[in-house]
Amino acid sequence: MTDAGLLGTDEATFLAAVRAGDPAQFALLTERHRRELQVHCYRMLANYEDAQDLTQETFLRAWNKRESFQGRATLRTWLYRIATNACLDFLEKRKDRAPVPFELPDPGSELPHLQPYPDQMLPVDPQESVVARETIELAFIVAVQHLPPRQRAVLILRDVLGWPASRTADALELTVASVTSALQRARATMRDQLPGRRLDWRSPATHELSNDERGVVRSYMDAHERNDLAGLTSLLRDDLRFAMVPDPGTVTTTAKDAVDGWLSGGLFRRGHDDWRCIATTVNRMPAAGLYLRAPDDDQYRLLNIAVLHVVDGKVAELTGFEATDKPWLGLPATL
Template identity: 80%
Template sequence: MTEARPLGADEAAFIAVARSGDPARFALITERHRRELQLHCYRMLASYEDAQDMTQETFLRAWNKRESFKGHAALRTWLYRIATNVCLDFLEKRTPLPAELPDLGFELRYLQPYPERMLPEDPQESAVARETIELAFIVAVQHLPPRQRAVFVLRDVLGWPASKAADALELTVASVTSALQRARVTMREQLPGRRLDWRSPATHELSDDERGVVRSYIDAHERNDLAGLTSLLRDDLRFAMLPDPGTVTTTAGDAVDGWISGGLFQHGHDDWRGITTTVNRMPAAALYLRTPGDPEYRLFAVAVLHVVDGKIAELTGFDAAGKPWLDLPPTL
């Protein structure tokens, strides 16, 4: 079930590198695929740092298996196959969720934002439709068992035919078809009302509506305008603050009351600045807090927003400390 195709320039070059055993030449020819492979690993694992590690493991396995590459499939296909199986091996060893959290249904504690600078430069080639990198999609994928997850990403995100996915995962075509059908049912359940045609073109740009809501969200923090902040939130807000587990659906008023009871907007946590940014191709606010006696505003959190009809329908907050890969200034 290999991909019938003539030997291309990349494949011929890689075979020559494999025969030479030159690691520098190997790195040169495989490095161009790093971003798309890392994004693939992120969709599988939901963690930017784990995706980085598994991409490195992919290149290590590719180096160790370089002599097995005969050019029957495209080099890119061969690397994706290795990356997929690296992720599946990793998921088998990942610590499962505690038994006392049975209702979560997904591994939110592993969710990390994805920096825009690390997205592939060619969206069409690397299947980076906006919807397939948004947090809701990444979380929904985590509901799938690992092998269903791999089938779904290969078939419905990357657009691989069933035979190619079956070859990569060492399954039958019938098994791949069955797994995909089950995965699609789960994805429809987890993303009600969202478009599910992942391979058709999608805009990557934020709308004016989204940009305006982010500016208003930051402004409400800077002015400690709790009424203004409440007015930006839908009454069926879905809220998560990582690394705390779980997502809650709450009213706008209850959400703000909860933040206040947790200490936000109280003395010592009431001097804010913010900058507009994007992560996972979504509008986001990087929030900076200045505590008494500190001359600088220090990076506190990143709030990633899903905006529907001018209101924040979903808000996922991330502790931004210790994440230099987000490329945000540590102080203002």
């Protein structure tokens, strides 16, 4: 999505608020961009809670830099520029404090900080959402994390938001030639990370789940609640990729290895675990909230959320996340 060529009422009102030092009007005008900025930060960081923090940091920086807004760009563009650079600063600090290099050369490497994104926090207005399904799915979010931060920013600004090279260069304080080179390298990496998938992320994409996806989620939840390992296994592709975040030791690339791991880890071993499930969506993907009731408990307690990537009626990727103490997922803590 691109901004309108001429500045509108928002920009004139914003300039007036800046000149008057009016914090209430400033907040009113910037707040309406919160959700799309938060999605932008999430694409940069792959972590919902960090994206919340960096969106708030964006508004703080915007207030502190309010005198720099001269109306030569739209308010939205100005805020995206601030948010992008706030994320780049954050990534530099996260890289410095990480126990291993943050940039992950191995496509199979997991991101311990990866979190799902609750669909109820996506922008509501489809004209402003800039959230094509492919650019919020976990596969895209993980793949883009393999890019160095500045390449990541270039790819998102150019190919996801549709910014021209000149505006991207201005936002990142780069030359147009540097932006063009960074984009070429980023696209090559994304082709390696997402083989077989189209890379034209600005094309319209449906936001609705397919009948296949809804059916597979229902069957997945039913098998879980019945402790039916055979039924669950029948839903999985042989080349299933399974990961449990933030535990990097759980990554498997076949259904057999995943099932063997579930058995050795105690899942379905006793055959009488008492599960209940709720269908939901995160990252515009089908998901199930998994609730477990202990023998001495009268309530089912939210344990994990399972996110499914369904291909031709089978689960091709299954990513599990710890879900306790994460009210932002929008799931009840107990049933």
